[in-house]
């Protein structure tokens with residue numbers, strides 16, 4: 478039975494207390510919403526067979542043990558006992574800002590003393606406070622920072638990460654930021670999606686003429702990022718104090734013209750009407766704290782995912798959180814991500830995000846898990862490869878010390894991820 482194209486080795490994960498396949502009961506391939514967000518496809522005494530970086534078989538340990546790859550003699554099998562563990566698809570962290578040089582400790586202290594995020598930004602802190610460090614840093618230094626963040630994420634069960642630029646805020650420093658993401662991604666076994674977020678805030682040198690900065694983004698940065706394949710997406714911080722709807726439209730139109738995908742930070746601090754952005758078919762609209770009821774109704778009929786980032790609300794010390802129940806109960810496809818960044822969300826832990834989503838946003842643990850895996854993959858248009866344990870998909874797997882899926886959102890402030898597989902590469906926690 479051993480043929481030339483048969484792999485010479487395989488990994489066999491056995492006896493998982495609960496294997497969360499995240500398989501769709503309906504067979505649909507779009508983003509999940511409503512009752513589908515409560516289906517985890519749980520198999521008790523579950524097993525996964527991995528070879529060549531792909532998932533080969535999924536089922537109970539007894540079922541998968543009969544697979545021909547395990548009975549064909551020349552194949553070397555690494556068996557890993559997962560009893561006492563919950564095994565699930567690796568988290569898809571679909572919104573992070575890892576290209577920065579230093580934590581923002583002054584902002585942190587000022588907020589503790591009572592200043593708001595917007596007040597700090599207006600006084601030259603906030604995003605602009607990260608600019609100098611990124612412009613001054615070498616590509617190697619930035620790439621090392623990004624790689625460190627990716628490794629930390631993998632230790633917490635994340636196997637796919639969307640990484641944004643956005644603290645360089647001029648042509649050279651934004652391209653350097655994207656190159657740092659590329660460098661780091663080559664050294665990390667998981668999967669990285671790069672996003673150009675030059676439209677994060679207007680840098681000080683263009684404060685008198687923001688239109689000139691928008692022109693540079695549209696005419697220089699986006700064409701270059703597309704030509705050099707440095708980014709798959711363009712993002713814009715569409716908000717009071719950042720970019721207007723009209724400026725955002727120009728930036729996203731340029732993205733579409735250059736065949737790049739589109740996503741946006743919206744309604745984090747204030748309500749904006751989202752209809753003008755919908756014509757660009759964003760893969761995801763992120764934050765959504767102040768989304769209007771009209772826009773919720775529109776989104777419930779679209780494939781655009783609403784990516785909620787409650788760790789930012791937690792870290793800013795806000796009392797309100799993104800309106801997850803309003804979105805879920807209206808049938809919007811919801812994802813969860815860390816928003817890893819130095820200003821509003823310095824955490825690599827998707828488990829922490831699950832905790833906040835359940836305790837402060839009243840998402841059920843099952844809904845939060847779908848949002849952090851399969852719908853996160855949808856927010857990056859990667860659900861054909863990521864986000865569920867289906868034969869043929871990438872072997873992206875997280876193994877947690879837990880007997881029940883609800884424990885993933887229950888324990889907080891500790892890391893219970895035992896190990897991860899990133900496209901089949903095993904990474905055990907240090």
Ligand code: NIG
Pocket residue numbers: 574603604607714742745789816818819820821
């Ligand atoms: O998603 N809102 C804009 N961007 C980030 C914050 C970035 C920063 O403060 O450094 C966010 O929360």
Ligand code: FE
Pocket residue numbers: 572574742816818
């Ligand atoms: Fe963000």
